[in-house]
Amino acid sequence: MTTRSRVHQDFGKRREPPRISYTSNGKVRALTLNPALVVSLIGGFALFTVIYLGATAYLLFRDDLVGAAITRQIDMRHGYEDRIAALRAQIDRIQSRQVLDQSAFEARIDRLTARQDGLREFESRIGAVLDKARQQGMKLPLPTSAATEGDVGPSKPLKASTWFAPAGGRPDGTDGRVTARIDRAEASIDRMAQRQTLALAALAEMAERDAGRIEAVVAKLGLRFGSLASADKSAAPRPRAAEGGVGGPLVPMIDPAVAAWRAETALDRLADLRRNAAALPLGVPVRGDAQVTSGFGGRSDPFLGVLAMHTGIDFRADLGDPVIATGPGQIEEAGRQGGYGLMVEIDHGNGISTRFGHLSRIAVEAGQTVRAGQVIGYAGSTGRSTGPHVHYETRVNGDAVNPAAWLDAGEKLRPVLH
Template sequence: MIVIAQGDRIRHFSIRPWVAALCGAAVFAGLAGYLIATGYLIMRDDLINAAVMRQARVQHAYEDRIAALRAQVDRITSHRLLDQQFMESKIAELATRQSALAARAGTLEPLLERARDKGLSGQVAPVDELPIPALRPGADQASLDPVPGVTAIADNPLFRGANAISLGAHAFAAPARPAGTTTVAAHGKTDRLAPAADPLAALDTVTSTLERVELEQLEQIDVLTRAAYLRRNALIEAAKASGLPVRSEPVPLEAVGGPFVPLDEAAIDEGFEAGLAELSEALDALEQTRGEVTAFPIAHPVPGRQITSGFGKRRDPILGRSAFHAGIDFRAPTGTTIRAPAAGKVVKAGRSGGYGIMVEIDHGNGLTTRFAHMSRLAVKAGQTVEPGQKIGASGNTGRSTGPHLHYEVRAGGKAVNPMRYLKAGTRIGNHL
């Protein structure tokens, strides 16, 4: 109850509890609202400033991220362009080396032909087994997305020949993204790229193959050169052991040495040219020695035929008295082919007394051969013959008791034993 006294007048009011509680609540709510409003007005500027600063930090971080991403994109693009330029230069280098190898093979071909003619093809792989790469640069370059590389560096077998090694059809494509770089995915997350397939490894394979081919060419030249000298030395030694007066001397091959110097392109080019010159010199020397040796009558005039009468003293088959046999006789039925034992020039071809139909060949160096009792001729006087060339057929003409070949070798006009040269031919034959 509330009592109000004013002079003689007294008033009293009765307030119910719920009314008092309601009024108290209203007063408290008003007071709280006032305090909150006052606090908000006081702190509003601080809140606004904090929100602005937070927004600025987010914006700055985003802009920094964008700048970093742009720099990374530029760096990746630069790397891709550098990779593309490197691959293009690598392909151009491979094409140049391939052209050089093809040119070297063309230069080497005649010498290999000569080596085969000399019986040296068995020493190394013949020319049709020499690996010659067939590369071509890639197709025209296009846009940078994805970064273009080489669409095809080789579309045919790299080697040819029975023992060739083929790389097949390699298709090389430049990587769309360099391996090991990073890229940003959605929501600003950074992921490491998986390593991409590197075409440089394939290019390195082709490069190493070309280097191996270059070395094989040099080794082939070296092996052929050594084989030619070895063949020549063996031929000279066999000829001298057989008593043939050859003038050539063997070439020593065992003494080698020098400092180790790694090969480079210039060294390979110089080595190839020097090797070609040395191989040509070795083949020339072998050819000269072979010509010198084959000038002696060392080949068999009737291969496989049995000797029926030797050189020297014997009983004359017609008179029955002791006589000198100036040659050797071979059992040869009429018509058996007679071949020249060495190169030379026919000086006689026709009938000659007791020789019957006879051929005489001058081989130079004072050596001549005679073939008697022939049934027919295949050459004529003044004609040049080669070793093994047919000069006629055996028979029974002249002073003869039956079909056979009378074969003589004369040195300075004097008859010498043909067996000396036939045995030399047997010994030397493996080296010819």
């Protein structure tokens, strides 16, 4: 009841602004509060509070934001560094590949130079083989340094500086020109070596053929030159064995060194055979057209008419016709020897000798050295003879053998005994 009456009492009265009273120095003072000012203060305080709280929150999360930004920067830097490292590695690979390419080209040129030097040295060996062939009367052209146009022969030495750009530059082989030049040079050297090898092989075959012919003919006489057996193939140069696993079909290829060894061996063997064969009495004792009037073996004795052994061959000759040595040797006897009349006996070595009987005159003396075809006397009819002729004997270790086999051997060997 009291409250309601108080409300009614206040209705219609002007409300006073709030005041704050305080005492200062014994005096009571009053401070009137303006509502607008209060609202402004409260609003300012609220704004300040919001700003303060926002700043505080910023300060609290700033480190995380900065850390994230730094992490992104680090990631980006690492990415750039990786890309730069990859680019550098690629550049290094390109440069290394260029160096390797140039090194490979230079290595090929070094190998070509070595092969060229080998061919140049090989030419001197071929020259020695050719000299032997000429001494044996063989003529076989061997193309050596005569290279065709575009070939790189021994007269055109290889130099790496002519195949590559200056140091620091890139070889022009990147477009295939250097590779093509090297390929042509290798092909040229291969052709040159092949020509040399084939020519040496042909020369060896010719020498082996003639040597085989001499051996076959001499073998029919019951002789064999033991020191002239076939060359020992174990002494032939062997190609260097490859390292590691190898294989493939067999395609025979003649090595130049083997071909040269074979040619040299064949020529030496032929020269030895010719020298020994030339020492044999394989010629005819008379000049011109030799005619046999009585052969070797059993016949009727011209004086007694009984069967007798004729130890030689009689050749038709006129009185005073020259009688010649059928092979080189030394005069063993030169004088009168019983039924032989005036006789000359020549020792040809190795137990082989020849006798020439019924001579009218002797032109040599014992101990004298004679050559094949040299006049040793003149035909006659001395001793046990019915008329002028030449009695000719061939003896091996003192036993008479048929001279016809030796004369036949001389005919067969004449083409190869130049």
